Amino acid sequence: MSVKDPDPQVHDEQELQIDTRGMSEGKRAALEVTEDAREKEWQFPSFAGDIFLGRVRFSLVHPFPAGERSARGEQFLADLTSFLEQNVDPQQIDETGEIPPEVIEGLARLGAMGIKIPEKYGGLGLSQSYYSKAAERVGSWCGNISALLSAHQSIGVPVPLLMFGTEEQRRKYLPRIAKGAITAFALTELGVGSDPARMKTRAEPTPDGKYYILNGNKLWCTNGTCADLLVVMAKTPVKGRDGKVRDRISAFVVDGKAPGVTVTQRCRFMGLKALYNATIEFKDVKVPAEDLIPPEGKGLRIALTTLNTGRLTLPAICTGMVKRCLQIARDWSNAREQWGAPIGKHAAIADKIAHIAANGFAIEAMTRMTSGMVDRKRHDIRLEAAMSKVWGTERAWEIIDDTVQLVGGRGYETVASLKERGEKPYPLERTLRDSRINRIFEGSSEILRLFIAREALDPHLKRAGDAVNSQLPMGRRLSSALRAALHYAWWLPSRYVPIAGVSTTGLEPRLARHVRYVGRASRKLARRLFLQMLKHGARLEREQLLLARFVNAATEMFAISAVCAYAQHRIDEGAHRDEVLDLADYFCCEARLRIDAEFRGVKKNNDGRGYRLAQRVLEGDYTWLEHDLVPLEF
Ligand SMILES: Cc1cc2nc3c(=O)[nH]c(=O)nc-3n(C[C@H](O)[C@H](O)[C@H](O)COP(=O)(O)OP(=O)(O)OC[C@H]3O[C@@H](n4cnc5c(N)ncnc54)[C@H](O)[C@@H]3O)c2cc1C
Incomplete structure (x- = not known):
């Protein structure tokens, strides 16, 4: 996927590339809205997108896009670190459910509320790379502050306005x-x-066009209880090219203190106890027309585009969390002796430690690489960011869970209780609670896998989607089929026989072999994905589990590439050559085993049986499994 990939047809916004025949009204409506909000062009090369096409352009990521170093950025990170250490007590914040106002003021004084806002608007003007490193530091210390800063500047008002x-x-x-x-x-x-x-919130323009009148209710708005400004998505009537007026989602900047804006509930959660999260009612709120973020009717696209980069904050936060886990795992596994040896000498615990170290390094590699790509401004990073988010938050959850497991009972105990006995105050119980949400918000894992799959299939849908779309006229389908046949007549064989290998110049041999493997594996993935397209036609889009296997395999390939490029970068910077190589080599070997398993799953799986069983469970055929429960109404 790149500027060089021809885009054979520009579709009218309302025309779907996907066959929606047989879909329910609700599904079709959902698809129409998300398709309309998609960024349809691939203006810049997509390293991860190419993997699905059987092409690995390693030169896009090697030398590693590390992001420019700046004295201001380094100073900010140092100041932030000492501010957190000296002024922020994460345990107290968790226990009281409040972030002291002086902490928020102190963060603002440091510039932490405007890390990426350009200097000309009063911000620090730092890069995405520095922003991610800042999120990492905060993530290693306090989940509540990470969430506050992230909601404010990953998805809050600044980025949509800048973009x-x-x-x-x-x-x-x-x-x-x-x-x-x-x-x-x-x-x-x-x-x-x-x-x-399904959005209900509406903003109706006043007859003089000077205002919109906003009405509706929003749920789970992070920072909502204390927000000075909000980006609010609402449906507005928008005239289309055909002159018809349709409801479209628009984005508005809304003053949190405006008449008619009411916080109706502060929501509370399993973790992130000091999240200022609210349900908010908007009742006849008068929003000036100039506060609509243009263009009108493209609010969802604005939100999704903002999130493309915004969701990188989560793997960055996870990087900090898992580094803390590694520190605790090493400390405890050396100190704790059971059955005649430190527990780290027992293979079951050693295995966890190796995973924590290697997967933690990979989360850092993927996040830093994607952040560096953002700074270069010549990469399309939507797949890399989504992959980093899904992979990073899922691995981080496993790492935190494994760390709790290897610490044992103390991993489950609160910091306050550990301190009471004079034991080391490992904050694992809090970290586990705080981190669970990461797989749900800013794009749940399931939805992001669908998003990645949709974008991965895009070049094929553009080329051959019309041919298999039974809703289109036969003439158009035939001419599309002919064009597609000509293209795939050379494309498919070329995925068997590589025209040129993957360039690994400048890589250590132990890393180069894994990158060459990615080249081979990506061609296999492209072939298999194409064969599945032939088998399922336009309905492949609905084969969620099958597509997830391709997405998982490609994500592992992206992870291997990031790890190898990052490892080489660290070595070139003079860091621990042998240790870096052993770590990267271990990670890549593990990732290759996971890729093999995903490919095996494409060929042989239990998906159909599982789906049928689930439907029978839903229909109530298995309510007898729920016997002997204490009654609970819901
Ligand atoms: C602590 C917290 C903070 C939040 N902060 C904000 C915020 O600041 N602003 C904001 O607007 N929202 C916020 N949210 C909302 C959050 O983004 C949503 O929870 C998230 O989008 C998922 O929506 P849902 O919980 O309604 O799940 P649903 O959409 O109901 O989904 C339920 C489950 O089904 C899966 N699923 C849904 N559709 C499909 C499908 N087509 N195929 C396969 N699986 C599917 C989902 O992945 C999920 O596992 C927050 C939520 C929480 C809990």
């Missing part, structure tokens, strides 16, 4: 935000989780 806002909007809001005005992002509603088509 889509007018100059007036930027001048009006960004200096306030950089100084510490807290922002939030309000998309979710009672009926709107992953499916924005």
Whole structure:
């Protein structure tokens, strides 16, 4: 996927590339809304997207895109670290469910509310790489502050304004935000989780066109209880090219203190006890028309585009968390003796430690690589960021769980209780609670896998989608089929016989062999994916488990590439050559085993039986399995 890939047809916005025949009304509506919100062009090369096409352009990521170093960035990281250490007590924040106001003020004074906001608007003007490193530091210390900063500047007002806002909007809001005005992002509603088509919140333009009148309710708005400004998604009537007026989602900057904005509940969760998360009612809120983030009707696209980079914050936070886990795992596994040896000498625990170290290194490699790509501004990073988010949050969850397991009973105990006995206050119980949400918000794992699969199939759908779309006229299907046949007549054989190998110049031989493997494995993936397309036609889009296997395999290939490029970068910088090579080699061998398993699963699986069984469970055929319960109404 790149600028060189021809885009054979520009589709009208309302025309789907996907065959929606047989879909329920609700499914079709959801698909239409998300398709309309998709970024349809691939303006820059996509390293991860290419993997699905059987092409590995390692030169895109090697030398490693490390991000420019700056004195200001280094100083900020140092100041942030000492501020956290000296002023922020994560245990107290967890126990009281409140972040002291002086902590928020202190963070604002440091510039932490405007890390990426350009200096001309009063921000620090730092790169994505520095932003990710800052998220990593905060993530290693306090989940609640990570969430506050992340909701504020990964999905809150600053980024949509920088990407889509007018100059007036930027001048009006960004200096306030950089100084510490807290922002939030309000998309979710009672009926709107992953499916924005069901949105009820509306903004009606006033007859004079000067205002929109906003009405609706938003759920789980992080920072919502204290937000000075919110990005609110609402349906507005928008005239299409055909002159018809349709409801489209638009994005507005809304003053959190405006008349009609009411926090109706502070929501509480399993972890992140000090999250300022709210349900918010908007009742006849008068929003000035100039606070609509343009273009009108493209609010969801604005939100999703913002999230493309925004969701990188989560693997960055996870990087910090898992480094803390590694530190605890090493400390405890050396110190704790059971059955005549330190527990780290027992193979079952040693295996966990190897995974923690290697997977933690990989989360860091993927996040730093993608952040560096963002800074270069010549990569399309939507797949890399989504892969880093899914893979990073899932591995981080396993790592935290494994660390709790190897610490044993003390891993389950609160910091306060450990301290009471004078034991080491490992914050694992809190970290486990705080981290569970990472696989759900900013794109759940399931939805992001569908997103990655959709983007991975895009070149094929553009080329051959019409041929297999039974909703199109036969003439158009035939001409599309002919064009596709000509293309695939050379494309498919070329996925068997490599025209040129993957360039591994400048890589240590122990790393190069894994990158060459990625070249071979990606061709296998492209062939298999194509054969599945032939088998399932346009309905492949609905084969979620099958597609997830391809997505997982490609994500592992991206992880291997990131690890090898990052390992070489660390070695070139003079760091621990042998240790880095052993770590990377172990990681890549493990990832290759996982890729093999995903390919095996494509050929042989139990998906159909599982789906049928689940439907019978849902129909109530197995309620007898729920016998002997203490009654509970819900
Ligand atoms: C602590 C917290 C903070 C949050 N902060 C914000 C915020 O600041 N702003 C905001 O707007 N929202 C926020 N959210 C909402 C969050 O983004 C949503 O929880 C998330 O989008 C998922 O929506 P849902 O929980 O309604 O799940 P649903 O959409 O109901 O999904 C339930 C499950 O089904 C899966 N699923 C759904 N559709 C499909 C499908 N088509 N195929 C396969 N699987 C599917 C999902 O992955 C999930 O596992 C927050 C939520 C929480 C809990």
